[in-house]
Amino acid sequence: MFVPSLTDEAGTVLTVSDWVSIDVKLASCDLSDLLLKPGIVVLQQLDSLAAYWDWPGELVLNALFIPNNAQGQCVIRSKYDGKILRFTYDEILLLIQQLNPDYVALPAYLLPLATQAYPDIILKCIDYDLEHANKPGQDALQGLMYASGDEVDYLITDNKYAMDFSVLDKACGCPACSDGYTRAYLNMLDAVNNAQPQSQPLVIESL
């Protein structure tokens, strides 16, 4: 079963109404991403995870990718500024309990404490491969298009699609296919993105 992530690179370019329009009823959020943005102070004030997203379906809160250290803390390095954030196991489990998602994916190191002190969370624990569940989003980022019928999956970045004005998949009813976006158009978008110059390092002059 595929479960798109609302918080990864692919998920964050779409809005909740985009997901709903393609009939997604179950999505996941990565807790390590949420702890960076909006951050624990905001998360602790929320009534629920669903309220934060205004999400009408079901949500998996994925804590699988939160590393821990030898001192028994959850440790996350910010991808924005490199700052290290540390949380106690109880802080994380209390937060999960308060966010009240429909399902939870916990790392093995949190299971003993959750079993002992947070039975509500254990009841919601699911055990499946979330990386696999989010594969379509990751494939799309690489330009891999899924085809139906007799066609085979293809890479839209391939030069042979530069002048191919057919839609991605004739049988597909998604907004991209039904609005008539062509293979040539998406091939061009990829080419434009890859042609951009490397960004220059930010230089901050001291005052």
Ligand SMILES: [Zn+2]
């Ligand atoms: Zn489509």
